[in-house]
Structures are given as structure tokens and as C-alpha cells.
Amino acid sequence: MALHRKLISIFILYVNLISCSSAQNPDTSNTLNTNAYKSITTADLRTHVSYIASDVMKGRYTPSKELLDTARYISDRFKKLEMISPKGAIDYIQLWDYKGEKVPNCIGYIQGSDENLRNEYVVIGAHMDHLGIIMGEVVNGADDNASGTAGVLELAEAFSSLKEKPKRSVVFMTFGGEERGLLGSKYYVENPVLPLNKTVAMINMDMIGRSKDNYLFIGGVGTALEWKQMIHKYNDTYNFKLELHPGGTAPSDNSSFYAKSIPVLFFFTGIHDDYHMPGDDPDKINYKAQTNIVKMVFEIAYELVNNNTKLTFRESNESLEIQNHHINWKRLGIKYKREDITTEQKTAWKIGKENGAMKIGEIVSGKLAEKYGLKVGDYIITFDGKLLPPDPLDIYRSIELLVNRFENGRTFTIEVVRSGERKLINCIWEGK
Numbered sequence: 123m124a125l126h127r128k129l130i131s132i133f134i135l136y137v138n139l140i141s142c143s144s145a146q147n148p149d150t151s152n153t154l155n156t157n158a159y160k161s162i163t164t165a166d167l168r169t170h171v172s173y174i175a176s177d178v179m180k181g182r183y184t185p186s187k188e189l190l191d192t193a194r195y196i197s198d199r200f201k202k203l204e205m206i207s208p209k210g211a212i213d214y215i216q217l218w219d220y221k222g223e224k225v226p227n228c229i230g231y232i233q234g235s236d237e238n239l240r241n242e243y244v245v246i247g248a249h250m251d252h253l254g255i256i257m258g259e260v261v262n263g264a265d266d267n268a269s270g271t272a273g274v275l276e277l278a279e280a281f282s283s284l285k286e287k288p289k290r291s292v293v294f295m296t297f298g299g300e301e302r303g304l305l306g307s308k309y310y311v312e313n314p315v316l317p318l319n320k321t322v323a324m325i326n327m328d329m330i331g332r333s334k335d336n337y338l339f340i341g342g343v344g345t346a347l348e349w350k351q352m353i354h355k356y357n358d359t360y361n362f363k364l365e366l367h368p369g370g371t372a373p374s375d376n377s378s379f380y381a382k383s384i385p386v387l388f389f390f391t392g393i394h395d396d397y398h399m400p401g402d403d404p405d406k407i408n409y410k411a412q413t414n415i416v417k418m419v420f421e422i423a424y425e426l427v428n429n430n431t432k433l434t435f436r437e438s439n440e441s442l443e444i445q446n447h448h449i450n451w452k453r454l455g456i457k458y459k460r461e462d463i464t465t466e467q468k469t470a471w472k473i474g475k476e477n478g479a480m481k482i483g484e485i486v487s488g489k490l491a492e493k494y495g496l497k498v499g500d501y502i503i504t505f506d507g508k509l510l511p512p513d514p515l516d517i518y519r520s521i522e523l524l525v526n527r528f529e530n531g532r533t534f535t536i537e538v539v540r541s542g543e544r545k546l547i548n549c550i551w552e553g554k
Contacts, residue, residue: 158283162276162416164409170272171331172404174250175264182263183254184299184306185223192250192271193226196296199275200230203282205294210315218298218309225298227306229315232281234427236289243316244426245293245324246419247307248274249300249375256516256523257508259400264407266397269331270389271296273416280420281427288427290322297375300328302515307375311382322432324386325419326376333391333411337363341388342376344368344438349387356421360414369440385433387422388442389415398519399526450525451518453553455489456482456496460514463501471503471539478512479503479539480521494549497540504537528553 173179173195180188197214200207207214208229216227228250234240248270252263262268278294293316299305311318323346343349343366350366357364367388370380376388391411396402426433459481468475479501485491502517504510506524510517528534528551536547 156284158280159417159420161280161283162413162420164413166276166279167269167272167412167416168404168407168409170275171264171268171407171409174271175252175262175268175402175404177260177262179262181254181256181261182250182252184251184302185220185225186254189251189298190224190226193228193296193298196228196250196271196275197230200228200278200294203230203278205230205278205282206233208315210313216310216313216315218306218313220299220302220305225306227298227310228296229293229310230278231291231293231316232287234289234291235287239289239430240291241317241320242290242432243293243321244290244423245295245321245379246274246277246327246423247295247297247324247375248327249298249306250296251298251301251306253301253398253519254516256400257520259523261398261400262403264402264404265329265331265391265394266402267300267328268404269329269407269412270327273327273330273412273419276416277420277423281423288424289430290427291316292423292427293321300375304373304375304378307378311378318382318384321379321382321384323426324376324379324384325389325423326374326379326386327389327415327419328374329390329392330415331391331407331409331412332394333362333408333415335363336361336411337365337392338411338415339365339367339388339390339392341367341372341390341442342370342380342386342438344440345370345380345387345436346385347434347436349385349433352422352425353387356418359421360418362414362418367440367442368438369442370438371440372442383435383437385435389419391415399523448522450528450553451522452486453489454521454525455486455491456502457484457486458514458518459483462514463512467501470542471501471544473503473509476512477503477509478514478517479510480514480517482538490549490552494536494547496536496538496547500538500540502536502538503544504535506534506536525551525553 253261297306376386532551
């Protein structure tokens with residue numbers, strides 16, 4: 123009899139432990155079978171990417187009418203899903219100023235169902251802007267970053283399709299101005315419409331459309347104690363060849379949230395030959411791999427919004443250095459100084475009001491610029507015989523586009539203003 127009572131007591135204790143464990147760590151094994159999960163489709167991702175990265179959007183430059191049109195495309199879908207537009211945003215759009223013009227972020231969220239957790243937030247984000255038109259060519263940015271923006275839209279639909287709403291609130295954001303220095307996400311974290319101290323995680327998707335051989339990079343893994351285990355658990359379904367990086371800082375919008383001590387993840391499929399080039403078009407996207415990446419993000423986010431315990435934030439300041447990033451610009455060996463050119467300078471140098479010049483801030487030893495005698499303080503006014511746009515960052519990208527197309531031995535010219543005098547320098551490209 124005593125043994126019988128002891129067995130019953132052990133059984134009751136076991137049941138209570140299982141029940142407690144389930145409350146702390148929700149069963150996510152059925153996410154693969156939910157209608158929400160199945161709503162993430164290759165066809166929908168292709169539709170979103172094809173529109174956002176179409177020629178009609180003219181590369182979604184910051185600032186531009188086309189970027190605002192992209193924001194309206196996103197906000198219309200948030201509205202159809204009956205998401206909440208937070209205070210501080212008008213019809214899901216948070217506007218901010220850049221050089222006197224308005225630039226959008228898009229924000230919509232689903233209110234959590236749990237009384238204790240609904241005021242905590244998991245953010246899923248991506249930047250929606252790109253480079254616009256460079257040297258007369260539209261740079262569509264299908265991978266960078268219509269792919270991530272499409273992922274946000276599919277995840278918004280998936281979470282809206284859940285029969286049981288998540289315990290925490292889940293927030294969907296797309297940012298303007300990333301290509302100009304993470305400006306949209308920086309603006310948001312300084313002007314949040316939902317409290318940052320209640321934001322438990324941020325998942326960022328930037329360039330998730332060009333996976334080769336099922337490769338997937340995930341950054342920020344060191345910013346929460348639990349990230350690595352979660353990633354490996356869900357990757358069992360997809361068998362991605364993972365490259366994990368601990369740091370929360372990268373050349374993308376997760377950095378803005380990490381700077382506010384928020385755990386982050388950064389999903390990315392790597393640099394390719396069309397990066398920041400006119401060839402980054404929708405027909406080159408690996409939609410099958412992109413679909414699986416978005417589904418994996420759904421599973422991770424589903425656990426985050428339903429787990430009673432929060433992630434354990436950890437500092438992980440190792441910066442990400444992306445290999446083969448701007449490699450031909452590095453061969454040129456110029457570090458430029460971001461300095462706007464005055465009207466008086468343009469007049470004196472006989473360049474048009476719509477054109478500009480790049481001031482050289484540093485010459486890298488052993489590179490082409492040093493070899494051909496360029497100097498710190500020179501202003502580049504033409505490159506390969508072409509006038510340059512007015513903004514220093516756009517000049518950099520214009521020159522980068524040109525040199526990316528140079529073959530080894532190609533002759534070209536760099537025209538500079540030095541001590542008030544124009545000087546034409548003949549060069550030979552040494553590279554690929």
C-alpha cells in the first residue's frame with residue numbers, strides 16, 4: 123500500500139513537472155502543420171519581390187516617390203490583414219526627415235493574447251529601400267532587399283492566420299534609409315512607437331534571396347544565451363549549411379536594435395556579383411531557399427512570442443566583416459570624405475548644378491590611387507569621362523559600378539581638382 127501511494131505521488135510530480143515545462147516552453151512541433159506556416163509560399167514571395175524590385179519602382183531610392191509607393195504597398199497589406207497601426211504612425215507609416223524630404227518606415231503589429239505578455243514585443247524587420255538609379259541604370263535590389271521585405275509581408279500574413287493569437291505582440295517593420303547608413307532603424311530606436319524596454323527580440327532579414335548550396339548566414343547568435351540552441355533545433359527541418367556569427371553589429375538594421383541592448387538575429391545569404399549592381403533582378407532569386415528561410419524565421423518567432431520566459435541578453439560586440447564586400451573599390455584604394463560641394467565650387471570647377479565631386483580623405487598604401495599620384499584633398503569631378511552625381515555616397519556607388527565592370531588592363535581616366543586646378547590622370551585597371 124505504501125509503495126502504491128509512493129508510485130502515485132511520483133506520477134503526480136512527473137505530470138506537474140511536464141505541465142510546468144510546457145508552460146515555460148511551448149510545444150512548437152505542430153507549427154509545420156498549421157495553416158499559418160503553410161501560408162508562406164514561393165508564389166507569394168515571388169509576387170512581392172517582382173513588384174517591389176520592378177523597374178517601375180526605380181530602385182526605391184532614399185528619398186523618392188517610389189520608396190513612398192513601396193511603403194504604401196506594404197501598408198495596404200497590413201491593412202488587409204487588419205493589423206494594428208501604432209500611435210506615432212499614420213496608416214502604418216512613420217515618416218522621418220532626410221535633407222528636407224519625408225522618408226517612410228512601415229510598422230504594423232498583432233496584439234498579444236496573454237494579459238501578462240501582450241505588452242512585450244518581438245520585432246520582425248527588413249529594409250525596403252535600395253540605391254535608385256546609378257549612371258542612368260535602375261538598380262532594382264531584388265535580393266537587396268526586396269527579398270527581406272517580402273519575407274516580412276509573408277510572416278505578417280502567417281501570424282495573422284493563426285487561430286490562437288500569440289501570447290506576446292509581434293511587430294512587423296520595414297525601414298527606409300538603410301542604404302544611407304541604417305537611418306530608418308536608427309530613427310525608430312530613437313523615436314519608438316512601442317517601448318524599447320519591452321522589445322524582447324528583433325529578427326532582421328537582409329538579402330535572403332541568393333542562397334547557393336543551401337547556405338545560410340545568421341548573425342547575432344551571441345546576443346542571447348538561447349539563440350544557438352533554437353537555431354539548431356529548427357534547422358533540423360531545413361538542413362541549411364549554417365554559418366553562425368556571434369556579433370550583434372552588422373551593416374544592417376539589427377545593429378540599431380542591438381545598440382539598445384535588444385537580442386537580435388540577422389538572416390543573410392551572402393554577397394554575389396550583382397550586389398549593388400543593375401543585375402540584382404527578381405529572376406535571379408532562389409525562391410525555394412528563400413521560402414524555407416522565411417519558414418524557419420516563422421518557427422523561431424513563434425517560439426519567442428509564445429514562450430513565457432524572455433531571452434537572456436548578452437553583449438556580443440564582434441563586428442561582422444563581410445568577405446568580398448566592395449572588393450573592387452578596395453583595389454582602387456580611396457577613402458572618401460563625406461563633404462557636400464558648394465555652388466561656388468561647382469561654378470569655379472565648371473561642373474553643373476546637378477553634378478558633384480568627391481573629396482579624397484585617405485589614400486591606401488599600395489593601391490591604384492597611390493600608384494597614379496592621387497592625393498588627399500583632391501576632389502574627383504569625373505571618372506572614366508563621366509560626370510558624377512551630387513551626393514558623396516551616390517558618387518562612391520557610381521564609381522563602384524564602373525570599376526566592377528572593368529577588366530584587367532582597361533584604361534580609364536580620373537579627373538581631379540587640386541589646389542583649384544583641374545588635372546586629368548590616366549590609369550590602367552589592375553584587378554579581375
